[in-house]
Amino acid sequence: MTPSQAPTKREGIIFILSAPSGAGKTTLTRGLMQIFPEIALSVSCTTRPRRPGEVSGQDYRFVSQSAFTEMQARGDFAEWANVHGFLYGTPRAPLERKIKKGTDVLLDIDVQGAKKIKPQYRQAVSIFLIPPTWKDLETRLALRGTDGREAIRQRLANARREMREIVRYDYYVVNREVQEALASLKAIVVAERLKISRVKEWRVPSLRKLELGSAKMHE
Numbered sequence: 445m446t447p448s449q450a451p452t453k454r455e456g457i458i459f460i461l462s463a464p465s466g467a468g469k470t471t472l473t474r475g476l477m478q479i480f481p482e483i484a485l486s487v488s489c490t491t492r493p494r495r496p497g498e499v500s501g502q503d504y505r506f507v508s509q510s511a512f513t514e515m516q517a518r519g520d521f522a523e524w525a526n527v528h529g530f531l532y533g534t535p536r537a538p539l540e541r542k543i544k545k546g547t548d549v550l551l552d553i554d555v556q557g558a559k560k561i562k563p564q565y566r567q568a569v570s571i572f573l574i575p576p577t578w579k580d581l582e583t584r585l586a587l588r589g590t591d592g593r594e595a596i597r598q599r600l601a602n603a604r605r606e607m608r609e610i611v612r613y614d615y616y617v618v619n620r621e622v623q624e625a626l627a628s629l630k631a632i633v634v635a636e637r638l639k640i641s642r643v644k645e646w647r648v649p650s651l652r653k654l655e656l657g658s659a660k661m662h663e
C-alpha cells in the first residue's frame with residue numbers, strides 16, 4: 445500500500461535504531477529497507493574516515509572537522525555526538541522535510557543521539573538492538589576486520605556503557621538470527637504505523653468527521 449492509498453494521513457515516523465557496534469545493525473538496516481523501501485534512511489555527516497566500500501552521500505557524508513564545526517554552529521544538526529573519537533550528526537532539514545511530508549525516516553544513531561532526538565520529536569520510536577551474548581559481539585567485531593585491536597577494545601568498552609541506556613528506549617530486539625530480528629523490527633514498524641494517536645486525518649468517509657486528538661475512549 446502506498447502512502448497515498450493509506451486510509452489515513454499522518455506525519456512521518458522517526459524510527460531510531462541504536463546498537464553497540466558489532467550487533468549486526470548494518471545487516472538489519474539493509475533488511476528493513478528491503479521490506480519497507482519507502483522508509484528514508486537518514487544520511488549522517490561524520491568526520492570519521494571513509495571505510496573501503498563506503499560511498500559518500502549514501503553511507504555518510506564524510507566531512508572535515510572544520511566543515512562539521514561550521515554546520516554545528518549554524519544549527520544544521522538535529523543532534524550530533526562524538527562516537528569512538530569522531531563526530532557524527534543528523535542533518536535537521538531533510539529529516540523535518542520528510543516527516544512533514546508523511547515519509548517515515550530511519551535514524552541509525554548511537555545512544556547519545558537518541559537521547560537528544562526523543563525530547564525534540566515526541567513521536568519518535570526508539571529501538572535498541574542487542575546481541576545475544578558478549579562473546580557473540582566480540583566475535584562479530586573481530587570477524588568484521590574493519591577495526592584494529594585497540595579500536596575493537598574501545599568499541600567493546602563503549603558497548604558496555606551503551607547497553608546501560610537500554611531503559612530509555614521504547615523497544616528492544618535481540619539479534620540472534622537475522623530473519624527473526626527482522627520479523628521483530630517489521631512488527632514494530634507495522635504496529636507504530638497503525639497507532640490511532642498518529643492519525644491526522646481519516647481518508648475513510650465514515651470516519652472523516654471524527655474529532656482527532658480529543659477523542660476520549662472511556663467517557
Ligand code: 5GP
Pocket residue numbers: 462463464465488489492523524525527528532533534552553554555556557558
Ligand atoms: P560507524 O562509524 O561504525 O559507522 O558508526 C559508529 C556509531 O555511530 C554507530 O553506533 C552509529 O549508529 C553512530 N552514528 C552514526 N551516525 C550518527 C549520527 O548522526 N549521530 C549519532 N549520534 N550517532 C551516529
